[in-house]
Amino acid sequence: MSGMSGTPARAATAPLRWLRRHAVVLAGGAALAYLLLPNVVVMLFSFNRPAGRFNYEWQRFSTDAWTDPCGVADMCGSLGLSLRIAALATLAATAFGTLAAFALARYRFRGRSTTNALIFLPMAMPEVVMAASLGTLFLNMRVAFGFATILIAHIMFCLSFVVVAVKARVMSMDPRLEEAARDLYAGPVQTFLRVTLPLAAPGIAAGALLSFALSFDDIIVTQFNAGPSTVTFPMFVWGAAQRGVPVQVNVIGTAMFVVAVAIVLGGQLTANRRKRSR
Structure with a gap:
């Protein structure tokens, strides 16, 4: 009788035990769903055909915005400008940041601790402080605002993030692998290209x-x-929000999100294939 009475009790507590075992996974899934929900809304409303200027309420399904993503004046021009600035800023910040990260992680020099502290300042301080400081610098130097000033500002802003990411990777690398390459008569350049x-x-x-x-x-x-005639895609969206955001903005946002997810998934699949091949 005691075994029969214990069976219903165990059956009643089984869901609680399951929740305890999977609490972390469920919490992580809920947080991920919460983060992705705005992207799903943007994607959904890219197929909407609003009745007025604002694309905030669902009216009816339409693919007009997808067939004519550049139907709004100056939107694709501002998008192209943002892509050019982002690509050039990424190349410059990645090159300079990688060199700085190797120097800070591998070498001892005077002022190294101060440099490490200064690297974190753009990440710690409010973005508006750095923006106003750079704007004041350009004004005092009598530099014309436009594409070049935006590019320089973006490089300065992104540099710290690249240094932190690369430095963390360099510090976790095993130096014995590079020593083994040199023991096998690999030169400095060959060791750097093949191992480091x-x-x-x-x-x-x-x-x-x-x-x-x-x-x-x-x-x-x-x-x-930015200069008066230089409008990037975020600035275009900000200005358009005051008089009605076009559906094409949702189309561009959806396309950027899909491309980003594809890059991440491609990287994961490539890493998994390399692990299996080993």
């Missing part, structure tokens, strides 16, 4: 992707350092 660079590549790629994302969607630094 492939090991540091994930950190460099992470810093580059983060730099591109930060540069593409930045608006505060851009507004303080």
